[in-house]
Amino acid sequence: MTGSADxxxxxxxxxxxxxxxxDEAFGCTGTMTILRRRGVPVTYVCATLGQMGxxxxxxxxxxxxTLPLIRRRELAEAMRIVGVDDVRLLGLWDKTVEFEDPxxxxxxxxxxxxxxxxxxxxxxxxxxxxxxxxxxxxxAALLAxxxxxxxxxxxxxxxxxxxxxxxxxxxxxxxDIAEVAHVKRAAFAAHRSQTTGWDERLAASETMRxxxxxxxxxxxxxxxx
Amino acid sequence: xxxxxPAALKERLEQMAGEPLYLHLETTMGAYTKNTYGAFARNxxxxxxxxxxxxxxxxxxxxxxPDGWVVxxxxxxxxxxxRGRLLMAGHDDEGRLTVALELSRDPFPMSFTEEDQA
Numbered sequence: 001m002t003g004s005a006d007x008x009x010x011x012x013x014x015x016x017x018x019x020x021x022x023d024e025a026f027g028c029t030g031t032m033t034i035l036r037r038r039g040v041p042v043t044y045v046c047a048t049l050g051q052m053g054x055x056x057x058x059x060x061x062x063x064x065x066t067l068p069l070i071r072r073r074e075l076a077e078a079m080r081i082v083g084v085d086d087v088r089l090l091g092l093w094d095k096t097v098e099f100e101d102p103x104x105x106x107x108x109x110x111x112x113x114x115x116x117x118x119x120x121x122x123x124x125x126x127x128x129x130x131x132x133x134x135x136x137x138x139x140a141a142l143l144a145x146x147x148x149x150x151x152x153x154x155x156x157x158x159x160x161x162x163x164x165x166x167x168x169x170x171x172x173x174x175x176d177i178a179e180v181a182h183v184k185r186a187a188f189a190a191h192r193s194q195t196t197g198w199d200e201r202l203a204a205s206e207t208m209r210x211x212x213x214x215x216x217x218x219x220x221x222x223x224x225x
Numbered sequence: 226x227x228x229x230x231p232a233a234l235k236e237r238l239e240q241m242a243g244e245p246l247y248l249h250l251e252t253t254m255g256a257y258t259k260n261t262y263g264a265f266a267r268n269x270x271x272x273x274x275x276x277x278x279x280x281x282x283x284x285x286x287x288x289x290x291p292d293g294w295v296v297x298x299x300x301x302x303x304x305x306x307x308r309g310r311l312l313m314a315g316h317d318d319e320g321r322l323t324v325a326l327e328l329s330r331d332p333f334p335m336s337f338t339e340e341d342q343a
Contacts, residue, residue, distance in 0.1 A: 053322075054255045055255075058319060058320040063304065063312050063314065064249065064322065068337045130257060132256070133256075
């Protein structure tokens, strides 16, 4: 991609606000990698450690009590692969984000926005992202954007992995990530407790297999108004 | 974790009877499953009078409280970890967690910022 057709041209700082380690691995590590390779700073705010996940590796490599530390290390390894060294863990408990005080959460995210002044924010669509924590994080990030009041206001992209099923009245931005697909695959595999045995899961669902193939060619985002 | 040895588990449970303990109790089908159900409670303080292990695998565990019960079923694995916490869990045949019952003398951690410096 070159010249004015490059949707990432002129990017100053990408801020990613998601809920669980590995959320980025599906939706946006390709975009994160491309920007890091161009020297653009990327900050990743991750709300929880995904410590209530039921996937423990196959065979299980974790207990409920060791899973948070394992997932924290997996995230660190994935971010080393992608080249992102600014990771902010908010330390919330998995599956509880929607029950937290939304104002307090928005304030914490707004503080990061004010600090790094992103040109683009990637966060979850507040209604079509498949998990209550995702929706709560997306709501909080949008509230934070209002509070931070950045000028210019960053553009907001929301991973649209399910855009084959979910049709929204929002433009879709496509980022071609073929050149860094191998990096995205390695970062995905780094979340070992969550992604081992993935092939078998794909074999069971045509929709999942199609999305998974496509996930390593391009990343699609709903563009929030 | 190891597959549950019901006699050894019952012995360990009986050793912890009468003590003030913290409980983690959970069932899960996974948050991405359609029509999911489940529940969890973490760091609920309990003291039980007696404990039983039932079934022939997967196992059931029941804890008789002074005024009630804690019961979990579908348990397949257990361990006493390096902090002396008794961790019991059920896994399905793909290794996924289905149920967890854990007992600890100290509160289960809710934050992992200082612990992971290694």
